[in-house]
Amino acid sequence: AQKITQTQPGMFVQEKEAVTLDCTYDTSDQSYGLFWYKQPSSGEMIFLIYQGSYDEQNATEGRYSLNFQKARKSANLVISASQLGDSAMYFCAMRGHGSSNTGKLIFGQGTTLQVKP
Amino acid sequence: DAGVTQSPTHLIKTRGQQVTLRCSPKSGHDTVSWYQQALGQGPQFIFQYYEEEERQRGNFPDRFSGHQFPNYSSELNVNALLLGDSALYLCASTEAGGYSYEQYFGPGTRLTVT
Numbered sequence: 104a105q106k107i108t109q110t111q112p113g114m115f116v117q118e119k120e121a122v123t124l125d126c127t128y129d130t131s132d133q134s135y136g137l138f139w140y141k142q143p144s145s146g147e148m149i150f151l152i153y154q155g156s157y158d159e160q161n162a163t164e165g166r167y168s169l170n171f172q173k174a175r176k177s178a179n180l181v182i183s184a185s186q187l188g189d190s191a192m193y194f195c196a197m198r199g200h201g202s203s204n205t206g207k208l209i210f211g212q213g214t215t216l217q218v219k220p
Numbered sequence: 221d222a223g224v225t226q227s228p229t230h231l232i233k234t235r236g237q238q239v240t241l242r243c244s245p246k247s248g249h250d251t252v253s254w255y256q257q258a259l260g261q262g263p264q265f266i267f268q269y270y271e272e273e274e275r276q277r278g279n280f281p282d283r284f285s286g287h288q289f290p291n292y293s294s295e296l297n298v299n300a301l302l303l304g305d306s307a308l309y310l311c312a313s314t315e316a317g318g319y320s321y322e323q324y325f326g327p328g329t330r331l332t333v334t
Contacts, residue, residue: 107262140325146308148263148325194262206314207253207276208323210262 105130107195107211114216116185123170124180124214126195132156137178138196138208139169141189148194154178185218192216222247224313224326232332233301241296241329245313249324252294254286255310257328263310269294298331306333 106129116122128137139151154162154169162169170179182189192215196208225244233239245252251270255263265278269288283299292313298305311326 138323146310146328146330148310148312150322150324153322196262206251206323207265207268207278208255208263208312209265212262213260 105132105135105197105199105209107197107209109195109211109214111214112212114214115219116182116216117219118187119184121181121183122185122216124182124193124195124216126178126180126211128176128178128195128197130176130197130199132199134199136198137169137171138198139167139178139180140194140196142192142194142213144191151193152180182216187218187220190216190218224249224311224324226309226311226326226329228329229327230330230332232334234334235301235303237301238297238299239301239331241298241309241311241331242293243296243311243313243326244293245311246324249313249315250292251314252288252292253312253314253323254294254296255312256280257308257310259307266296301333303333306331 108127135156137154141149152162152164152167152169154171161171166183168181192213194213195211227242253268254266257263266280267277268275272288285297288294308328308330310328312323314323
């Protein structure tokens with residue numbers, strides 16, 4: 104069975120500093136994808152970054168980077184130069200690519216990030 | 221280009237009633253997935269529709285059913301509502317039958333069951 108674990112219920116970071124949000128996963132699929140989403144209080148899930156299991160380089164999207172360590176089954180999100188608008192709930196998610204998977208996402212419990220001015 | 225839209229935004233229902241939630245996918249997307257997100261939890265996959273058929277289903281009872289129309293829009297129906305059905309219901313769309321990595325979410329429908 105696939106599982107995503109986010110062990111940090113809440114995190115604080117000072118504005119302009121970097122922060123790492125942890126994510127570990129479990130899957131028996133050889134091919135899979137890892138996602139990070141941001142969910143502000145409004146409720147909409149905003150796609151941030153994607154890492155494929157066969158991608159050799161860590162994914163980056165602007166201030167977001169994904170620290171992918173396949174052997175450790177971890178996919179931590181790094182946010183550089185935090186901004187007040189980064190305060191939100193962050194979810195790590197996984198999608199398997201096996202024949203039984205059609206694109207459904209398995210989500211972790213989420214981490215609430217608060218950026219302090 | 222409109223993204224994923226959902227209606228209504230908020231809904232209050234009484235136990236035992238039935239509810240229908242609606243989702244219009246992003247333009248060009250043909251696959252719609254529904255998720256339930258309880259307060260303080262991560263979203264849970266309900267089911268996915270592709271080519272007007274339910275293609276995959278999560279661990280939800282038969283009270284949860286859906287439909288996809290020829291224009292790819294979708295409905296989620298929940299019968300015999302329970303208090304535990306109170307949640308944010310999210311719709312996500314993607315293209316290429318679900319295998320594109322880009323999944324776009326709508327703003328959600330917040331359902332309260334009293």
